[in-house]
Amino acid sequence: MKTFAAVLLSLMVSFSGISQNWNMSQCFRYDDPNLPFRGPVAYNDVWGYVCPAGEEVGIIGTVDSIFFFEIAGSCSGSLRKIFSFKGGASSIWRDIKTYRNYAYTTADEGTEGLLVFDLEDAPDSIAFMGRDDSTFHRAHNLFVDTATGHLYIAGASLNNVGISLIMYDLNPDPSHPQLIKKISLPGGYVHDVHVRNDTAFASHGYYGLGIYAIHPNGNFTEISSITNYPQKGYNHSSWVTRDGKNLVFADESHNMGLKIYELNDISKPKLASIFRSALLAPGDTASIVHNPFIKDDYIYLAYYHDGVQIFNMADPKNPYKVAYFDTEPNNTDYSGYQGCWGVYPYLPSGRVIATDIANGFFVINVDILLALNDVKLEANAEQEGIMLHWDILADQSSTTSGIELQKSKDGITWEGMYGLGDHEMSASWMDHTPMEGQNYYRMTWMENGVQKSTEPVSALWSKEETQGLIYLIGDEIYLQKMHATEFEELKIYNLDGRLLESTIQPSFPVKIKHAIPGSMLLLEIKKTNGGSVFTKGFYK
Secondary structure (H helix, E strand, O other): OOOHHHHHHHHHHHHHHHHHOOOOOEEEOOOOOOOOEEEOOEEEEEEEEOOOOHHHEEEEEEEOOEEEEEEOOOOOOOOEEEEEEEEOOOOEEEEEEOOOEEEEEEEHHHHHOEEEEEOOOOOOOEEEEEEEOOOOOOEEEEEEOOOOOOEEEEEEEEEEEEEEEEEOOOOOOOOOOOOEEEOOOOOOOOEEEEOOEEEEEEEEEEOOOEEEEEEEOOEEEEEEEEOOOOOOOEEEEEEOOOOOOOEEEOOOOOOEEEEEOOOOOOOOOEEEEEEEOOOOOOOOOOOOOOEEEOOOEEEEEEEEEOOOEEEEOOOOOOOOEEEEEEOOOOOOOOOOOEEEEEEEEOOOOOEEEEEEOOOOOEEEEEOOEEEEEEEEEEEEEEEEEEEEEEEEEEOOOOOEEEEEEEEEEEOOEEEEEEEEEEEOOEEEEEEEOOOOOOEEEEEEEEEEEEEEOOOOEEEEEEEEOOOOOOEOOOOOEEEOOHHHOOEEEEEEEEOOOOEEEEEOOOOOOOOOOOOOOOOOEEEEEEEEEOOOEEEEEEEE
8 A cells, every 4th residue: 555645745746757858847736635625626726925034824725724834945856744734714715825933724615714824933834823713704805905914804704794894904913804895886796806095896797897096994985887898707806016007807608818908097097918728729718717926027827738837928918828737637628727826926936826726836947047127125114123125127138146235324335135046026125124204225136247227226214112102193293291301303203214394493283184095104203302203193
Protein backbone atom coordinates (compact mmCIF):
# COMPACT_ATOMS: atom_id res chain seq x y z
CA MET A 1 0.00 0.00 0.00
CA LYS A 2 1.39 3.39 -0.99
CA THR A 3 1.84 6.05 1.63
CA PHE A 4 -0.06 9.32 1.24
CA ALA A 5 3.19 11.16 0.38
CA ALA A 6 3.96 8.64 -2.35
CA VAL A 7 0.46 8.92 -3.79
CA LEU A 8 0.70 12.70 -3.80
CA LEU A 9 4.12 12.66 -5.45
CA SER A 10 2.84 10.28 -8.10
CA LEU A 11 -0.09 12.57 -8.82
CA MET A 12 2.18 15.61 -9.08
CA VAL A 13 4.59 13.96 -11.50
CA SER A 14 1.72 12.71 -13.65
CA PHE A 15 0.08 16.12 -13.64
CA SER A 16 3.19 18.10 -14.52
CA GLY A 17 3.97 15.70 -17.32
CA ILE A 18 0.83 16.65 -19.26
CA SER A 19 0.43 20.24 -18.14
CA GLN A 20 0.14 22.94 -20.80
CA ASN A 21 1.83 26.25 -20.11
CA TRP A 22 3.45 29.20 -21.80
CA ASN A 23 5.84 31.58 -20.00
CA MET A 24 4.75 30.04 -16.68
CA SER A 25 5.99 26.98 -14.79
CA GLN A 26 4.99 25.08 -11.67
CA CYS A 27 6.97 25.72 -8.50
CA PHE A 28 4.82 23.82 -5.96
CA ARG A 29 1.55 21.97 -5.92
CA TYR A 30 -0.54 20.71 -3.00
CA ASP A 31 -3.31 18.17 -3.57
CA ASP A 32 -4.73 15.97 -0.82
CA PRO A 33 -6.80 13.13 -2.35
CA ASN A 34 -8.49 12.57 1.02
CA LEU A 35 -10.21 15.97 1.08
CA PRO A 36 -14.01 15.87 0.80
CA PHE A 37 -15.61 16.69 -2.56
CA ARG A 38 -18.96 18.34 -3.22
CA GLY A 39 -19.69 17.35 -6.79
CA PRO A 40 -16.53 18.30 -8.71
CA VAL A 41 -15.32 20.74 -6.02
CA ALA A 42 -12.69 20.08 -3.34
CA TYR A 43 -10.92 23.50 -3.42
CA ASN A 44 -12.27 27.01 -3.84
CA ASP A 45 -10.81 30.45 -3.07
CA VAL A 46 -7.19 31.55 -2.63
CA TRP A 47 -5.51 34.65 -1.19
CA GLY A 48 -2.04 35.65 -0.03
CA TYR A 49 -0.26 37.36 2.86
CA VAL A 50 3.28 38.65 3.40
CA CYS A 51 4.81 38.46 6.88
CA PRO A 52 6.79 41.42 8.27
CA ALA A 53 10.07 39.60 7.62
CA GLY A 54 9.05 38.84 4.03
CA GLU A 55 7.84 35.23 4.27
CA GLU A 56 4.96 34.51 1.91
CA VAL A 57 1.79 32.74 3.01
CA GLY A 58 -0.90 31.19 0.82
CA ILE A 59 -4.45 30.85 2.20
CA ILE A 60 -6.92 28.52 0.50
CA GLY A 61 -10.46 27.35 1.05
CA THR A 62 -11.71 23.80 0.76
CA VAL A 63 -15.18 22.34 1.12
CA ASP A 64 -14.86 22.09 4.91
CA SER A 65 -11.72 24.06 5.91
CA ILE A 66 -9.38 27.02 5.57
CA PHE A 67 -5.69 26.11 5.06
CA PHE A 68 -2.64 28.34 5.63
CA PHE A 69 0.69 27.48 3.92
CA GLU A 70 4.16 28.92 4.20
CA ILE A 71 5.62 29.16 0.69
CA ALA A 72 9.38 28.52 0.56
CA GLY A 73 11.45 31.27 -1.01
CA SER A 74 13.00 28.85 -3.49
CA CYS A 75 11.33 26.18 -5.59
CA SER A 76 13.88 23.76 -4.20
CA GLY A 77 12.08 24.16 -0.86
CA SER A 78 8.53 23.12 -0.07
CA LEU A 79 5.04 24.12 0.96
CA ARG A 80 4.50 23.85 4.70
CA LYS A 81 0.99 23.72 6.12
CA ILE A 82 0.93 26.09 9.10
CA PHE A 83 -2.66 25.79 10.23
CA SER A 84 -6.09 24.52 9.20
CA PHE A 85 -9.48 25.42 10.57
CA LYS A 86 -12.94 23.93 10.11
CA GLY A 87 -15.66 26.54 10.42
CA GLY A 88 -18.46 24.01 10.73
CA ALA A 89 -20.06 24.17 7.29
CA SER A 90 -19.68 22.08 4.16
CA SER A 91 -19.58 24.70 1.41
CA ILE A 92 -18.62 24.75 -2.24
CA TRP A 93 -18.11 28.52 -1.98
CA ARG A 94 -15.65 30.21 0.37
CA ASP A 95 -13.93 33.56 0.10
CA ILE A 96 -10.82 35.01 1.77
CA LYS A 97 -9.31 38.48 2.15
CA THR A 98 -6.65 40.05 4.39
CA TYR A 99 -6.16 43.42 6.09
CA ARG A 100 -3.01 44.27 8.01
CA ASN A 101 -2.20 41.10 9.98
CA TYR A 102 -5.74 39.65 9.86
CA ALA A 103 -7.53 37.27 7.50
CA TYR A 104 -11.31 37.18 7.02
CA THR A 105 -13.34 34.36 5.48
CA THR A 106 -16.94 33.61 4.54
CA ALA A 107 -18.85 30.56 3.33
CA ASP A 108 -21.98 30.54 1.17
CA GLU A 109 -23.49 27.50 2.84
CA GLY A 110 -24.18 26.83 6.50
CA THR A 111 -24.07 29.45 9.28
CA GLU A 112 -20.36 30.18 9.71
CA GLY A 113 -20.77 33.95 9.39
CA LEU A 114 -17.55 35.98 9.33
CA LEU A 115 -14.40 34.20 10.57
CA VAL A 116 -11.37 36.22 11.73
CA PHE A 117 -7.77 34.95 11.96
CA ASP A 118 -4.71 36.68 13.45
CA LEU A 119 -1.58 36.31 11.28
CA GLU A 120 0.75 38.32 13.53
CA ASP A 121 2.87 35.27 14.43
CA ALA A 122 2.93 33.81 10.91
CA PRO A 123 4.62 31.83 9.53
CA ASP A 124 5.17 30.20 12.93
CA SER A 125 1.50 30.02 13.87
CA ILE A 126 -1.99 31.31 13.04
CA ALA A 127 -4.65 32.13 15.66
CA PHE A 128 -8.41 31.92 15.19
CA MET A 129 -9.88 35.09 16.76
CA GLY A 130 -13.61 34.39 16.53
CA ARG A 131 -16.67 34.84 14.37
CA ASP A 132 -19.66 37.10 13.79
CA ASP A 133 -22.64 34.89 12.98
CA SER A 134 -25.25 37.32 14.29
CA THR A 135 -25.04 39.84 11.42
CA PHE A 136 -25.23 37.18 8.68
CA HIS A 137 -25.06 33.40 8.44
CA ARG A 138 -23.73 32.91 4.94
CA ALA A 139 -22.26 35.08 2.18
CA HIS A 140 -20.86 34.57 -1.27
CA ASN A 141 -17.96 37.00 -1.12
CA LEU A 142 -16.11 39.68 0.80
CA PHE A 143 -13.74 42.53 -0.01
CA VAL A 144 -11.52 44.85 2.07
CA ASP A 145 -11.07 48.43 0.91
CA THR A 146 -7.59 48.88 2.40
CA ALA A 147 -7.59 52.63 1.63
CA THR A 148 -10.49 53.26 4.02
CA GLY A 149 -10.32 50.22 6.32
CA HIS A 150 -13.85 49.12 5.41
CA LEU A 151 -14.85 45.48 5.00
CA TYR A 152 -17.69 44.63 2.61
CA ILE A 153 -19.72 41.40 2.60
CA ALA A 154 -21.49 40.56 -0.68
CA GLY A 155 -24.47 38.30 -1.28
CA ALA A 156 -25.18 37.64 2.39
CA SER A 157 -28.23 36.22 4.12
CA LEU A 158 -29.46 35.89 7.70
CA ASN A 159 -32.16 33.31 8.41
CA ASN A 160 -32.56 32.99 4.61
CA VAL A 161 -33.31 36.72 4.21
CA GLY A 162 -30.97 38.20 1.60
CA ILE A 163 -28.75 41.25 2.13
CA SER A 164 -27.14 42.99 -0.89
CA LEU A 165 -24.11 44.36 0.91
CA ILE A 166 -22.86 44.66 4.50
CA MET A 167 -20.34 47.33 5.51
CA TYR A 168 -18.00 46.93 8.51
CA ASP A 169 -15.41 49.29 9.99
CA LEU A 170 -11.98 47.75 10.66
CA ASN A 171 -10.27 50.94 11.84
CA PRO A 172 -11.07 50.76 15.59
CA ASP A 173 -10.06 47.09 15.94
CA PRO A 174 -9.45 44.85 12.91
CA SER A 175 -9.86 41.75 15.07
CA HIS A 176 -13.46 42.75 15.85
CA PRO A 177 -15.08 44.34 12.78
CA GLN A 178 -17.77 46.85 13.72
CA LEU A 179 -21.00 46.82 11.74
CA ILE A 180 -21.75 50.09 9.96
CA LYS A 181 -24.82 49.15 7.93
CA LYS A 182 -26.65 46.50 5.96
CA ILE A 183 -27.15 48.03 2.51
CA SER A 184 -29.90 47.32 0.00
CA LEU A 185 -28.78 48.22 -3.54
CA PRO A 186 -30.96 48.87 -6.62
CA GLY A 187 -29.42 45.94 -8.49
CA GLY A 188 -30.45 43.55 -5.72
CA TYR A 189 -28.29 40.51 -4.95
CA VAL A 190 -24.53 41.19 -5.14
CA HIS A 191 -22.53 38.16 -6.25
CA ASP A 192 -19.14 39.84 -5.85
CA VAL A 193 -17.86 43.36 -5.19
CA HIS A 194 -14.67 45.33 -5.80
CA VAL A 195 -14.27 48.53 -3.77
CA ARG A 196 -11.79 51.39 -4.22
CA ASN A 197 -11.95 54.35 -1.82
CA ASP A 198 -15.52 53.34 -0.94
CA THR A 199 -16.60 53.30 -4.60
CA ALA A 200 -18.20 49.89 -5.03
CA PHE A 201 -18.31 47.98 -8.31
CA ALA A 202 -21.05 45.45 -7.60
CA SER A 203 -21.65 42.42 -9.82
CA HIS A 204 -25.41 41.85 -9.74
CA GLY A 205 -25.54 38.62 -11.76
CA TYR A 206 -27.93 38.78 -14.69
CA TYR A 207 -28.87 42.38 -13.81
CA GLY A 208 -25.38 43.58 -14.73
CA LEU A 209 -22.91 45.76 -12.84
CA GLY A 210 -23.68 48.74 -10.61
CA ILE A 211 -21.25 51.46 -9.50
CA TYR A 212 -22.01 53.13 -6.15
CA ALA A 213 -20.41 55.72 -3.89
CA ILE A 214 -20.70 54.31 -0.37
CA HIS A 215 -20.75 57.00 2.33
CA PRO A 216 -19.08 56.58 5.76
CA ASN A 217 -22.46 55.89 7.40
CA GLY A 218 -23.34 53.16 4.88
CA ASN A 219 -25.72 55.25 2.79
CA PHE A 220 -24.95 55.28 -0.92
CA THR A 221 -25.31 57.20 -4.16
CA GLU A 222 -25.67 55.31 -7.43
CA ILE A 223 -23.06 56.67 -9.84
CA SER A 224 -23.88 54.56 -12.91
CA SER A 225 -24.68 51.05 -14.06
CA ILE A 226 -23.72 48.75 -16.92
CA THR A 227 -26.76 46.62 -17.64
CA ASN A 228 -26.91 46.45 -21.44
CA TYR A 229 -23.70 45.35 -23.15
CA PRO A 230 -22.45 42.86 -25.78
CA GLN A 231 -21.91 39.23 -24.75
CA LYS A 232 -23.85 39.77 -21.55
CA GLY A 233 -24.15 36.81 -19.22
CA TYR A 234 -24.03 36.37 -15.46
CA ASN A 235 -22.03 39.38 -14.23
CA HIS A 236 -19.74 37.62 -11.79
CA SER A 237 -16.81 39.77 -10.63
CA SER A 238 -14.64 42.76 -11.51
CA TRP A 239 -11.41 44.63 -10.79
CA VAL A 240 -10.27 48.23 -11.35
CA THR A 241 -6.83 49.43 -12.42
CA ARG A 242 -4.75 51.19 -9.77
CA ASP A 243 -5.21 54.57 -11.46
CA GLY A 244 -8.99 54.03 -11.55
CA LYS A 245 -9.16 54.60 -15.30
CA ASN A 246 -10.25 51.13 -16.41
CA LEU A 247 -12.61 48.42 -15.20
CA VAL A 248 -12.43 44.73 -16.14
CA PHE A 249 -15.34 42.39 -15.44
CA ALA A 250 -16.15 38.75 -16.08
CA ASP A 251 -19.46 37.14 -17.03
CA GLU A 252 -19.60 33.61 -15.62
CA SER A 253 -21.40 32.20 -18.63
CA HIS A 254 -20.13 30.01 -21.44
CA ASN A 255 -19.04 31.73 -24.65
CA MET A 256 -18.85 35.19 -23.06
CA GLY A 257 -15.68 37.30 -23.24
CA LEU A 258 -14.27 39.64 -20.62
CA LYS A 259 -15.02 43.33 -20.94
CA ILE A 260 -12.77 46.34 -20.36
CA TYR A 261 -14.59 49.61 -19.71
CA GLU A 262 -12.95 53.03 -19.65
CA LEU A 263 -13.82 55.09 -16.55
CA ASN A 264 -12.56 58.51 -17.63
CA ASP A 265 -16.12 59.61 -16.85
CA ILE A 266 -17.27 57.14 -14.21
CA SER A 267 -20.86 58.30 -14.63
CA LYS A 268 -20.68 57.11 -18.25
CA PRO A 269 -18.46 54.00 -18.52
CA LYS A 270 -17.38 53.31 -22.10
CA LEU A 271 -16.71 49.87 -23.57
CA ALA A 272 -13.09 49.61 -24.74
CA SER A 273 -12.74 45.94 -25.71
CA ILE A 274 -13.96 42.36 -25.34
CA PHE A 275 -11.46 39.51 -25.18
CA ARG A 276 -11.17 35.90 -24.05
CA SER A 277 -8.95 32.86 -23.71
CA ALA A 278 -9.81 29.73 -25.69
CA LEU A 279 -7.01 27.15 -25.54
CA LEU A 280 -9.23 24.62 -27.34
CA ALA A 281 -9.77 26.84 -30.38
CA PRO A 282 -10.63 26.40 -33.16
CA GLY A 283 -12.45 23.23 -32.12
CA ASP A 284 -14.21 24.92 -29.19
CA THR A 285 -14.19 28.62 -28.29
CA ALA A 286 -17.11 28.71 -25.81
CA SER A 287 -14.80 29.14 -22.79
CA ILE A 288 -15.92 30.49 -19.40
CA VAL A 289 -14.00 32.79 -17.09
CA HIS A 290 -14.34 32.99 -13.30
CA ASN A 291 -12.36 35.82 -11.67
CA PRO A 292 -10.15 38.72 -12.90
CA PHE A 293 -7.40 40.53 -10.96
CA ILE A 294 -5.20 43.42 -12.11
CA LYS A 295 -1.59 44.17 -11.25
CA ASP A 296 0.20 46.93 -13.13
CA ASP A 297 -0.65 46.59 -16.84
CA TYR A 298 -1.60 42.92 -16.54
CA ILE A 299 -4.88 41.10 -16.03
CA TYR A 300 -4.53 37.79 -14.16
CA LEU A 301 -7.48 35.50 -14.81
CA ALA A 302 -8.83 32.38 -13.15
CA TYR A 303 -10.36 30.54 -16.08
CA TYR A 304 -12.46 27.41 -15.90
CA HIS A 305 -10.77 24.76 -18.09
CA ASP A 306 -8.00 27.15 -19.28
CA GLY A 307 -6.31 27.73 -15.90
CA VAL A 308 -4.33 30.86 -15.06
CA GLN A 309 -4.22 33.35 -17.92
CA ILE A 310 -2.25 36.63 -18.07
CA PHE A 311 -3.14 39.39 -20.53
CA ASN A 312 -1.33 42.67 -21.12
CA MET A 313 -3.82 45.57 -21.00
CA ALA A 314 -1.43 48.53 -21.41
CA ASP A 315 -3.67 49.43 -24.34
CA PRO A 316 -7.19 48.72 -22.99
CA LYS A 317 -8.54 48.56 -26.53
CA ASN A 318 -6.11 45.81 -27.54
CA PRO A 319 -5.36 43.39 -24.69
CA TYR A 320 -3.18 40.40 -25.60
CA LYS A 321 -2.07 37.19 -23.92
CA VAL A 322 1.48 36.99 -22.53
CA ALA A 323 1.42 33.81 -20.41
CA TYR A 324 -0.74 30.96 -19.13
CA PHE A 325 -0.66 27.84 -16.96
CA ASP A 326 -3.39 25.26 -17.54
CA THR A 327 -4.46 23.75 -14.19
CA GLU A 328 -7.03 21.47 -15.89
CA PRO A 329 -5.12 20.07 -18.90
CA ASN A 330 -7.30 16.99 -19.43
CA ASN A 331 -10.47 18.74 -20.58
CA THR A 332 -11.51 18.21 -24.19
CA ASP A 333 -14.32 20.77 -24.33
CA TYR A 334 -15.72 23.73 -22.36
CA SER A 335 -18.75 22.04 -20.85
CA GLY A 336 -19.26 22.27 -17.09
CA TYR A 337 -17.24 24.26 -14.57
CA GLN A 338 -14.00 22.34 -14.00
CA GLY A 339 -10.67 24.12 -13.62
CA CYS A 340 -9.20 27.18 -11.98
CA TRP A 341 -11.24 28.92 -9.27
CA GLY A 342 -8.99 31.70 -8.00
CA VAL A 343 -5.65 33.40 -8.56
CA TYR A 344 -3.55 35.77 -6.41
CA PRO A 345 -0.77 37.71 -8.24
CA TYR A 346 0.37 40.13 -5.52
CA LEU A 347 3.21 38.28 -3.75
CA PRO A 348 6.49 40.24 -3.63
CA SER A 349 8.37 37.31 -5.17
CA GLY A 350 6.36 37.74 -8.36
CA ARG A 351 5.03 34.19 -8.14
CA VAL A 352 1.34 33.54 -8.70
CA ILE A 353 -0.73 31.28 -6.45
CA ALA A 354 -3.92 29.64 -7.70
CA THR A 355 -6.52 27.03 -6.83
CA ASP A 356 -8.11 24.48 -9.12
CA ILE A 357 -11.41 23.04 -7.87
CA ALA A 358 -10.21 19.43 -8.28
CA ASN A 359 -6.45 19.62 -8.80
CA GLY A 360 -5.36 21.58 -5.73
CA PHE A 361 -3.23 24.56 -4.77
CA PHE A 362 -0.54 25.80 -7.19
CA VAL A 363 2.47 28.07 -6.77
CA ILE A 364 3.51 29.19 -10.25
CA ASN A 365 6.52 31.05 -11.63
CA VAL A 366 6.05 33.72 -14.26
CA ASP A 367 8.95 33.00 -16.59
CA ILE A 368 9.04 36.32 -18.45
CA LEU A 369 11.98 38.53 -17.51
CA LEU A 370 10.56 41.96 -16.87
CA ALA A 371 12.54 45.19 -17.08
CA LEU A 372 11.65 48.45 -15.38
CA ASN A 373 9.69 51.00 -17.36
CA ASP A 374 8.27 52.90 -14.43
CA VAL A 375 8.07 52.68 -10.65
CA LYS A 376 5.15 53.93 -8.58
CA LEU A 377 6.04 54.47 -4.92
CA GLU A 378 3.65 55.54 -2.16
CA ALA A 379 4.27 56.32 1.53
CA ASN A 380 1.53 56.48 4.16
CA ALA A 381 1.95 57.11 7.87
CA GLU A 382 0.38 54.57 10.22
CA GLN A 383 0.54 54.10 13.96
CA GLU A 384 3.21 51.39 13.73
CA GLY A 385 5.38 53.30 11.23
CA ILE A 386 5.26 54.28 7.57
CA MET A 387 3.72 51.85 5.09
CA LEU A 388 5.42 51.88 1.68
CA HIS A 389 3.82 50.41 -1.43
CA TRP A 390 5.43 50.11 -4.83
CA ASP A 391 4.33 48.96 -8.27
CA ILE A 392 6.97 48.30 -10.92
CA LEU A 393 5.71 48.53 -14.49
CA ALA A 394 7.75 46.46 -16.91
CA ASP A 395 8.16 44.98 -20.37
CA GLN A 396 9.78 41.77 -21.58
CA SER A 397 13.42 42.86 -22.04
CA SER A 398 15.51 42.65 -18.85
CA THR A 399 18.08 45.43 -18.51
CA THR A 400 17.82 46.35 -14.82
CA SER A 401 19.44 45.22 -11.59
CA GLY A 402 19.97 46.22 -7.98
CA ILE A 403 16.54 47.67 -7.22
CA GLU A 404 16.69 49.26 -3.78
CA LEU A 405 14.39 51.23 -1.51
CA GLN A 406 16.21 54.19 0.06
CA LYS A 407 15.42 56.58 2.91
CA SER A 408 16.41 60.14 3.76
CA LYS A 409 15.75 62.63 6.57
CA ASP A 410 16.11 65.64 4.27
CA GLY A 411 15.52 64.41 0.71
CA ILE A 412 19.21 65.02 -0.11
CA THR A 413 21.35 62.40 1.66
CA TRP A 414 20.13 58.84 1.09
CA GLU A 415 20.80 55.44 2.64
CA GLY A 416 19.68 51.99 1.52
CA MET A 417 17.09 50.22 3.65
CA TYR A 418 15.56 47.36 1.61
CA GLY A 419 16.85 45.40 -1.39
CA LEU A 420 14.10 44.16 -3.67
CA GLY A 421 16.03 41.81 -5.87
CA ASP A 422 15.77 42.46 -9.56
CA HIS A 423 12.09 41.87 -10.24
CA GLU A 424 9.95 42.20 -7.11
CA MET A 425 7.04 43.74 -8.94
CA SER A 426 4.44 44.85 -6.43
CA ALA A 427 4.53 44.82 -2.64
CA SER A 428 4.00 46.67 0.60
CA TRP A 429 6.65 47.05 3.30
CA MET A 430 6.52 48.76 6.69
CA ASP A 431 9.29 51.10 7.87
CA HIS A 432 9.12 50.36 11.59
CA THR A 433 11.78 52.93 12.48
CA PRO A 434 10.68 56.22 10.93
CA MET A 435 12.16 59.51 12.10
CA GLU A 436 10.22 62.28 13.80
CA GLY A 437 8.71 64.63 11.21
CA GLN A 438 9.09 64.20 7.45
CA ASN A 439 10.52 60.93 6.11
CA TYR A 440 11.62 60.72 2.46
CA TYR A 441 11.79 57.59 0.30
CA ARG A 442 12.80 56.69 -3.23
CA MET A 443 13.57 53.68 -5.42
CA THR A 444 16.93 53.34 -7.18
CA TRP A 445 18.15 50.81 -9.75
CA MET A 446 20.85 50.24 -12.33
CA GLU A 447 19.91 50.27 -15.99
CA ASN A 448 22.56 49.76 -18.68
CA GLY A 449 25.19 50.69 -16.12
CA VAL A 450 23.48 53.96 -15.15
CA GLN A 451 21.87 54.54 -11.76
CA LYS A 452 18.29 55.76 -11.96
CA SER A 453 15.82 56.75 -9.25
CA THR A 454 12.22 57.77 -8.72
CA GLU A 455 11.11 61.16 -7.53
CA PRO A 456 11.13 61.12 -3.71
CA VAL A 457 7.89 60.65 -1.79
CA SER A 458 7.43 61.64 1.84
CA ALA A 459 5.25 61.00 4.86
CA LEU A 460 4.98 62.82 8.17
CA TRP A 461 5.20 60.72 11.32
CA SER A 462 5.60 61.08 15.07
CA LYS A 463 5.71 58.50 17.83
CA GLU A 464 4.48 61.12 20.30
CA GLU A 465 0.70 61.16 20.59
CA THR A 466 -1.28 63.88 22.34
CA GLN A 467 -3.30 61.26 24.28
CA GLY A 468 -6.41 63.42 24.54
CA LEU A 469 -4.56 66.74 24.68
CA ILE A 470 -5.99 67.66 21.28
CA TYR A 471 -9.02 66.04 19.70
CA LEU A 472 -11.30 66.36 16.69
CA ILE A 473 -15.09 66.41 16.90
CA GLY A 474 -16.91 66.64 13.58
CA ASP A 475 -15.19 69.45 11.69
CA GLU A 476 -13.72 71.23 14.73
CA ILE A 477 -10.43 70.77 16.63
CA TYR A 478 -10.40 71.19 20.42
CA LEU A 479 -7.56 71.63 22.92
CA GLN A 480 -7.65 71.04 26.66
CA LYS A 481 -7.89 74.51 28.24
CA MET A 482 -5.10 73.88 30.74
CA HIS A 483 -2.63 73.59 27.83
CA ALA A 484 -3.94 76.46 25.70
CA THR A 485 -0.91 78.72 26.24
CA GLU A 486 1.72 76.05 25.48
CA PHE A 487 1.30 76.04 21.71
CA GLU A 488 1.86 78.59 18.97
CA GLU A 489 0.83 76.92 15.67
CA LEU A 490 -1.64 74.31 14.39
CA LYS A 491 -0.97 72.39 11.17
CA ILE A 492 -3.35 69.97 9.46
CA TYR A 493 -2.04 67.30 7.05
CA ASN A 494 -3.56 64.45 5.09
CA LEU A 495 -1.95 61.05 5.60
CA ASP A 496 0.25 61.54 2.53
CA GLY A 497 2.01 64.33 4.43
CA ARG A 498 0.52 67.17 2.36
CA LEU A 499 -0.12 70.33 4.38
CA LEU A 500 -3.79 71.31 4.07
CA GLU A 501 -3.90 74.37 6.33
CA SER A 502 -1.95 76.16 9.06
CA THR A 503 -2.98 78.57 11.82
CA ILE A 504 -0.61 80.74 13.88
CA GLN A 505 -1.57 81.15 17.55
CA PRO A 506 -4.86 79.29 17.04
CA SER A 507 -7.94 80.10 19.03
CA PHE A 508 -9.71 76.86 19.89
CA PRO A 509 -11.95 75.33 18.74
CA VAL A 510 -10.53 75.60 15.21
CA LYS A 511 -12.89 74.85 12.32
CA ILE A 512 -11.41 72.76 9.49
CA LYS A 513 -11.77 74.45 6.11
CA HIS A 514 -9.83 72.57 3.45
CA ALA A 515 -10.04 68.86 4.22
CA ILE A 516 -12.28 66.34 2.50
CA PRO A 517 -15.10 64.98 4.68
CA GLY A 518 -14.68 61.30 5.43
CA SER A 519 -10.87 61.47 5.49
CA MET A 520 -8.29 60.71 8.18
CA LEU A 521 -6.15 63.71 9.18
CA LEU A 522 -2.86 64.20 11.00
CA LEU A 523 -2.85 67.18 13.37
CA GLU A 524 0.39 68.85 14.49
CA ILE A 525 0.56 71.35 17.34
CA LYS A 526 3.88 73.19 17.59
CA LYS A 527 4.98 73.95 21.11
CA THR A 528 6.35 77.33 22.18
CA ASN A 529 9.58 75.53 23.10
CA GLY A 530 10.03 74.36 19.53
CA GLY A 531 8.76 70.78 19.84
CA SER A 532 5.61 69.30 18.33
CA VAL A 533 2.90 66.85 19.29
CA PHE A 534 0.75 64.91 16.85
CA THR A 535 -2.54 63.10 16.76
CA LYS A 536 -4.79 61.53 14.15
CA GLY A 537 -8.48 62.19 13.75
CA PHE A 538 -11.34 61.28 11.44
CA TYR A 539 -12.90 64.33 9.79
CA LYS A 540 -16.62 63.65 9.39
